[in-house]
Amino acid sequence: MGLSGWLAGFAAACPRPMVVTAPHGTRSRLLVEAELSRRGWRHAHAPSGTGLLVVCGTPADALSRAVEMVWTTVPAPGELVRLRGDAPPERVAAALDEAVVRLARPRSPGTDTGERTDVPMADRGPDRDGLTLDRLRVPLGPVLPDWPAGLVVETVLQGDVIQRARVEVAGGLGGERFWDAPWLAALEGREVTRGEAARRLAASHLDSLGRLLAVAGWPGASARARRLRDRLLWERQDQWVRRDFPGFARAVRRSRTLKWVLRDLPAARDPAPGGLVRRVGTWLDRTGLALRDLDDGRPLDDDEGPRGPVGGEPSRGLLAVLPELVTGADLAAARLVVAGLDPDLDQLRGARDG
Amino acid sequence: MGEALVLLGAVGTLALCAAVFDAVLAVPGGGAGEPLRRVARLLLQQRRRTRLADTLLVRTGVCGLLAVAVLAGAVLPLGERPVAEMAVGVVWFNAMEVGAWGALWLVGWGVNSVYPLVGGYRFVAQGLAYELPHMFALITVALGAGSLRFADVVAAQRGLWFAVWMPVAFAVYLVSAVAMAFWGPMDGPVSDDICGGVPAELSGPDRLVFQAGRYALLVVVAAAAVPLFLGGGAGPLLPPWLWTALKTVAVLALLVWSGRVLPTVRMDLFTRLSWLVLIPATLLQLLVVSVVVL
CATH class of the missing domain: 3.40.50.12280 (Rossmann fold)
Structure with missing residues (x-):
């Protein structure tokens, strides 16, 4: 022993x-x-x-x-x-x-046990090259790293290509909407400064960036985004964040490999030019702007949260377009698309199990 | 026998160094102890099995990965002489590393689970993309040296390193090296977006041996760059074995570092790059070298 x-x-x-x-x-x-x-x-x-x-x-x-x-x-x-x-x-x-x-604590060595359930074999059908291939029903989520909390995408896979996708929600108890909290509080008439809202907004975009960069397999940049987020949100080292952020933003914007990897991947239903590359740029822009306003003591008077108007539950819209955007994509592309949408399921009030 | 032990010791030590370096890059200012703690954890961990797994295939794949890495390393000169002196050393090296395809596919298929299977698919696609440019790079070296024996390849670089006068072949070799070891920008088969891919269902000793095999493969492909392109053990003052070790560590550090600073390349994109750019580029390099050698 x-x-x-x-x-x-x-x-x-x-x-x-x-x-x-x-x-x-x-x-x-x-x-x-x-x-x-x-x-x-x-x-x-x-x-x-x-x-x-x-x-x-x-x-x-x-x-x-x-x-x-x-x-x-x-x-x-x-x-x-x-x-x-x-x-x-x-x-x-x-x-x-x-x-x-x-x-x-020392314990006796484990034995060979534990079997997990099987993935049901659905049927066969023609794939995109006209071959007849097996189809698997595979749920993506809800337990998946760097994945929106509570999201389940029920897919039919052929190889690693998604043939069909349907969104379901695996809910949680409680009602906190962490990312929207400053705006919700202001709407309820409580006193919130613009600086607090800016801090939450920047942290939210850094969180989304950290997730997307992790899914893109760029651990160095992902860790940097998350360090910035943590320093901003919990440690409140605003000077450090303001100093480090421009270098981070430059490295991400300049990465030709990242642009190449994200190329042609959609960020919304309308095939807007730029797609996911543009989305990354927008997150960086908005974070940079918000970092300037951290000390703004004026009262918050808008409802533009990180994902849009907090009253409108913008994540519902993101979930509505998700199946369309991932259908026909392989898993690598689909994971990037979901990370680029980054819906916040905390916004779905009353969303219980699907 | 003695040389075989030296080879195993060197591969083991460098694999641990690579893991430590990667951990330090992942957690700046700490993390150096993480790989050893991880080994301890996996040694104690229970071995789990998936439903209807083909255990024979999985264990063949898990052990096979480590085996092909060591066998590929057997023809590399450890200073002056390799463990196995072979007239067709370059071909042997290539044949062994292709065994990694089989190993990964056996594991990915054998565990009967979705994400490992997807990882297996990805590695087969990756293999189809990197293997041809890789082979052309090796052929260019063999042509430049006029031999498939590693010792002759090293001897042919006495005047000028192949890395200098075959830069395209060297660059392609480095890209295919990370692809072969499914590392860094080419880690799609084991990437986090599919829960770790091929080894996603492995635990305990199985996971430990698989990871050891992966690091060993990375060490061996880095070490092969030294006799192939960087003049082998040649260098002033220091003995050949030390030069070999230093150059290997430098290439290995470069490959490990690439994993932190580059995103993972999606396989459909890499396949296009490989067939449209890398293969023509290596063929041109081959042509240039042929003309010079003539």
Whole structure:
């Protein structure tokens, strides 16, 4: 037991957590991501590669079942941490510390067990080259890295090409709309400064950029976007952010590889020129502008949130165009398109399970 | 026997160095200990199985990846002589690394799960795109040296490194090297957007051996660039083995670093680039070298 006990303690310090977020759990997801980055813990991207499953927010029925399913496929030794959507930073840090202590406990070695359910084979049909190929019904999400919380895209796949797509929502309990909160508060008549709204808007776009760059397989730039977001949102190091952001924006804008990778991918139903490349530019522009207004003490008097008017639930529109945009795309392109839309399912009031 | 142990030790050490360097790049100011902790975690971790998995295929693929990497490394000169001196060393090297196709496909197919299967598809497509330019780059080297033996290739570079007078072949070799090791901009088969792709369902020792194989392959393709293009062990003052090691570390660091600073290239785009640009470019390079050699 001596050696394996020592190994367990040694390994527990880097458990490669996998983070699952429920709608309305955005705040705790952001706190968890900031804390993980502070600790230098790298994320796992599949249940079998993780030692620590972190659930942010409170999943409702369908998502809850999905989380249970994923949890059964996490190999031992593994720990499950559940954080409510309103968990304070101290609670996040404490929960992770407790998980490390539990992981470090020596235990008997696991055995060969655990089988997961099969993907149903749907039927066969002609593919885009006129060949008759197997079709698989594959849900994308709700537990998928760098994916909008609560989103499920039910697809029919041939090879890795999406033949049909339908959007469903795996909801969460609660009602917080973290990214829209300043504007909603202002609408309710509470006093909110333009500076606070600008901070939230910049952080939201940096979050979207971090996600898109991660899906694009550019970990360096993604980590930089997220570091900027965390410093802006939680640590409030405005000077540092203002100094570092222009370099980041320049690196992303100038990357010819990124432009090449995003080329021809749509960001909206109308095939607007530029597509996803343009979307990245818009996010960078709006972040840069917002960073100038962080100290603006005047009261907030508009309702233009990060994704549009907060009263209009703009993410509903994004979800409506999503199936059309990903149909006919391969998985790599589809993941980029979804990350480019980046719908915020916290906006869907009353959205329970589909 | 002694040389075989040296080869295994060198590949193992460099693979660990590559993992540490990658971890340090991922977590600046820390992270150096992460790879070893990860090894510890995977050693203790339970082995999971998917439903209706073909265990024989999966384990063949997982172990095969490490095996082909080491076998490909056997013909590379560790200083002066390789473990296996072969008249057709360059062909052997190419044949072994193609074994990685089989290994990845066996794992991706065998575990009976969607994302690994998609990763397998991606690697087959990637192979079809990178392999021809890669082979033309190797043929250019062999033509320049007038031999398929690694020792002769190194000897032919006494005056001038092949990297200098065959720059296109060298550049294409580096691109195909990351593609072969499915690393960095070519990591589509194992990328995060499909939950880690081919090894997504592997846990415990299976995942450990797979990752070891991937790093070993990266080390071997980086090491092969040294005798092929960078003059092998030649250099002033230091002994050949040390020059070989230094040059290998430099190429390896470049390849690992590319993974942090470049996005993953989508396979449909890379296929187009490969067939429309890389293949014609390598053929032109081949033509130039043929004319010079004549």
